[in-house]
Amino acid sequence: xxxxxAVFDIAGTTVMDSNNVAQAFRNAFASHGLEINEADANPLxxxxxxxxxQLMLEKIGVDPDPEFIEEIHADFEKEMVDFYEFxxxxxxxxxxxxxxxxxxxxxxxxxxxxGFSKRIADTIVxxxxxxxxxxxxxxxxxxxVAMGRPYTYMISELMKRAGVEDAAEVIKIGDTPVDIExxxxxxxxxxxxxxxxxxxxxxxxxxxxxxxxNQLSDIPAILS
Numbered sequence: 001x002x003x004x005x006a007v008f009d010i011a012g013t014t015v016m017d018s019n020n021v022a023q024a025f026r027n028a029f030a031s032h033g034l035e036i037n038e039a040d041a042n043p044l045x046x047x048x049x050x051x052x053x054q055l056m057l058e059k060i061g062v063d064p065d066p067e068f069i070e071e072i073h074a075d076f077e078k079e080m081v082d083f084y085e086f087x088x089x090x091x092x093x094x095x096x097x098x099x100x101x102x103x104x105x106x107x108x109x110x111x112x113x114x115g116f117s118k119r120i121a122d123t124i125v126x127x128x129x130x131x132x133x134x135x136x137x138x139x140x141x142x143x144x145v146a147m148g149r150p151y152t153y154m155i156s157e158l159m160k161r162a163g164v165e166d167a168a169e170v171i172k173i174g175d176t177p178v179d180i181e182x183x184x185x186x187x188x189x190x191x192x193x194x195x196x197x198x199x200x201x202x203x204x205x206x207x208x209x210x211x212x213x214n215q216l217s218d219i220p221a222i223l224s
Contacts, residue, residue: 003108003189003223005164007155009046009174010114010139012197014096014216015124019198020083021045028076029056032068036060042198046176047115048148049073077117084123092128093196095216100135102220109162112139113154115178138162150181155188173219175199180207190222 011017022041044052053072057064100110118141130136142148171190172183175197183191193209
């Protein structure tokens with residue numbers, strides 16, 4: 001059975017992330033007088049961000065009031081949109097555009113999913129003109145479905161849009177444990193973990209992905 005759809009994560013997988021996301025997450029809390037450290041923030045990367053905020057509030061013993069969660073998320077989203085729209089440090093991950101093109105030449109559709117909102121995803125995809133260049137066929141934000149990772153709604157929706165009925169025809173690529181869990185829950189043929197994000201190889205190994213890679217250019221060797 002051939003692969004028909006490749007679902008890539010965004011930050012840390014196809015877009016370079018020098019801990020910018022975790023820093024923005026921490027800044028959003030700091031703007032409300034709450035200090036959190038990097039070690040606590042990093043494990044929540046990849047999650048639907050309002051859920052990540054809820055989990056962090058619970059961890060530090062603050063009432064996860066829905067309105068308060070939304071206020072923190074609004075601050076996070078604003079900083080991320082500004083960063084991805086204007087910061088010169090924002091670049092595709094090395095090899096990302098090449099692997100998109102190579103897979104598309106093999107007849108594989110390229111989709112992106114993310115713990116970000118659709119607004120942030122729009123900003124990134126538009127900045128790189130990935131749709132206009134024909135490199136990305138579809139993408140989805142975690143606020144477009146009932147529940148984000150590790151639930152399978154984003155992958156299921158991308159499959160539906162692509163006309164792919166069997167998850168055995170799908171591969172998932174991401175850089176966090178929750179990416180791995182999402183791909184495994186969906187039954188993807190391959191679940192590829194990347195060491196290019198904030199997660200260590202040891203933590204990725206614990207999630208039992210099918211493969212762990214150091215660079216996107218290693219993907220074709222797996223598919224062949």
